[in-house]
Each structure stands twice: as C-alpha cells, then as structure tokens.
Amino acid sequence: MYKIMIVDDAQFMRVRLSKLLTGHGYEVVEAENGEQAVQTYRSIKPDAVLMDVTMPEKDGLEALAEIRGYDNQAKVVMLTALGQESMVLQAVQAGAKDYVVKPFDPDRVLRALQKALG
Amino acid sequence: MNVQFLNPFIEAAFAVLDAEVGVTAKRGQLSLQRSAATASEVTVLISMVGQVKGVVLYGLSEATALQIVAKILGQSFAEFDDLAQSGISEMGNVITGQAGQRLAEAGFESNISPPTMIVGKGTLISTLDFERLQVPLETELGTIQIHLALRESINGTVSHPLPIGGA
Numbered sequence: 001m002y003k004i005m006i007v008d009d010a011q012f013m014r015v016r017l018s019k020l021l022t023g024h025g026y027e028v029v030e031a032e033n034g035e036q037a038v039q040t041y042r043s044i045k046p047d048a049v050l051m052d053v054t055m056p057e058k059d060g061l062e063a064l065a066e067i068r069g070y071d072n073q074a075k076v077v078m079l080t081a082l083g084q085e086s087m088v089l090q091a092v093q094a095g096a097k098d099y100v101v102k103p104f105d106p107d108r109v110l111r112a113l114q115k116a117l118g
Numbered sequence: 119m120n121v122q123f124l125n126p127f128i129e130a131a132f133a134v135l136d137a138e139v140g141v142t143a144k145r146g147q148l149s150l151q152r153s154a155a156t157a158s159e160v161t162v163l164i165s166m167v168g169q170v171k172g173v174v175l176y177g178l179s180e181a182t183a184l185q186i187v188a189k190i191l192g193q194s195f196a197e198f199d200d201l202a203q204s205g206i207s208e209m210g211n212v213i214t215g216q217a218g219q220r221l222a223e224a225g226f227e228s229n230i231s232p233p234t235m236i237v238g239k240g241t242l243i244s245t246l247d248f249e250r251l252q253v254p255l256e257t258e259l260g261t262i263q264i265h266l267a268l269r270e271s272i273n274g275t276v277s278h279p280l281p282i283g284g285a
C-alpha cells in the first residue's frame with residue numbers, strides 16, 4: 001500500500017484529501033506546514049507527497065526544495081490555489097512531478113499521484 | 119484602490135463558489151468602507167505582496183459559513199468549529215489564489231499570505247483601519263462581502279507575505 005503525505009495548513013483540506021486517498025486504497029500521513037513536511041518526510045519516507053504552497057512556517061516551494069535536496073527521487077505533486085505560470089515554473093524547476101490548481105478535481109489529483117508513483 | 123483589481127476577485131469568487139459549493143453568485147452594489155471593526159460574524163483576512171499589494175477580506179455570517187462548509191465536505195456542522203473555520207479560511211485562500219492568477223495574466227505578479235480567521239462581529243483590528251472597496255456577492259446560502267484594499271506597486275517583489283495580525 002502506497003503511503004502519501006498530505007501537506008496543507010488547512011485542516012479542512014487535509015480531511016478532504018485524506019477521505020479521497022484512503023477511499024482509493026492509499027495510506028495517509030499529514031503535515032500542516034512546510035517545516036513539518038520536511039521533518040515528517042525524513043522520518044516516514046512516504047512514497048509520494050501532495051504539497052500545498054501557501055502555508056505558515058515554511059511554504060510549499062521551500063519544503064519541496066528541501067525534500068528534493070534530501071531525496072532527489074522524492075515524488076512531490078503540488079496542490080495549491082496559486083495557478084500563475086511563474087509559480088508552476090518555479091515548482092517544476094524545483095523538481096515537482098505535477099502541479100494541480102485548487103479548486104481541485106478529485107480525479108485530477110488521483111491521476112497525478114498515480115503518474116508520480118509510476 | 120485601483121478598481122481594475124476588482125473584477126479578478128469577483129470572477130474568481132464566482133468560479134470557486136460554482137466549483138466548490140455549487141452555487142451561483144450575483145454581484146451587489148459597490149461601496150467604500152473604513153472601519154477598524156469587523157462587520158461580519160466571520161472574517162477571513164489575506165495579505166497580498168508583489169505588483170499588487172494590500173489586503174483582502176471576506177466577510178460572511180456564521181450561518182452562511184456553516185452551509186458552505188457543509189456543502190463542500192458533504193456533512194453537516196452543528197457549530198462553527200476548527201474544521202469549519204479552516205474550511206472558510208481555505209475558501210478565502212482559493213478565491214484569492216485564483217484572483218492572483220487572473221492578476222498575473224493581466225501583468226501583475228503577486229503572492230498571498232496564509233489566511234487569518236476572525237470570529238466575531240465588531241472585533242477591533244487596528245490594521246483594518248484603512249479605506250477599502252466592498253462588494254457583496256449574493257448567493258442562495260447568504261451574502262459574502264469581499265473587501266479590497268489593494269494598490270499597484272510596479273516595483274514590488276513577490277516574496278513571502280506574512281499573515282496579518284488578527285486575534
């Protein structure tokens with residue numbers, strides 16, 4: 001069973017995404033900011049990450065860079081309200097596998113994860 | 119306040135309410151506000167930095183907020199608890215993010231802060247004491263007030279904005 005780390009500062013989003021992913025046979029761990037995401041990644045080593053961008057402590061782009069610095073095989077899919085090209089470009093350059101813009105389509109999120117997991 | 123910044127927010131709010139809540143919104147009368155006290159039971163504050171700079175607020179009643187989160191999550195809420203509050207904060211985040219994308223397409227790059235939630239009508243927030251444009255969006259679940267206090271800052275750098283101090 002694949003283990004997915006959901007990173008989002010909004011508890012509401014973590015609950016929604018947990019329901020979606022556990023309903024599709026994934027195991028889920030949660031982190032509520034970029035700092036926690038980096039620490040949890042190191043200790044749990046999830047198979048893939050769903051990463052928000054706008055968060056306190058450390059944002060998702062910084063957390064992405066740190067996680068990819070620690071594990072250059074890390075499979076990170078961004079899931080954020082920020083859809084401008086400059087943000088997408090930054091994330092892809094930092095090694096994001098995919099970029100999904102909120103409001104999200106559940107199937108789009110599932111496909112992005114499947115693709116990232118290979 | 120630059121009025122050209124208004125439409126991206128209205129369009130973004132319409133799109134998000136339609137996609138997430140399944141309701142159609144209608145735009146009401148514009149007005150100017152200046153008060154350091156919150157005018158709604160529930161207020162979400164988000165700051166923007168970059169080539170558009172300032173503050174965005176979303177105000178609504180608790181009853182409207184509860185119906186919105188219930189629709190999105192598909193479960194009813196008895197009270198405006200942490201989960202419901204984070205749902206409304208997140209809606210503010212998504213509307214503002216979508217507006218930011220539209221602003222970027224119009225040539226204004228920006229970034230947004232995480233949302234700050236303020237529960238309670240008449241809560242005094244010193245950082246709120248500036249003139250802002252207010253536009254009500256009427257929906258079948260109640261009214262959402264959008265307040266904008268934004269200005270163009272053409273040399274503004276897109277860094278990481280801090281949440282604005284509420285509670």
Ligand SMILES: [Mg+2]
Nearest residue numbers: 009052054055
């Ligand atoms: Mg967020």
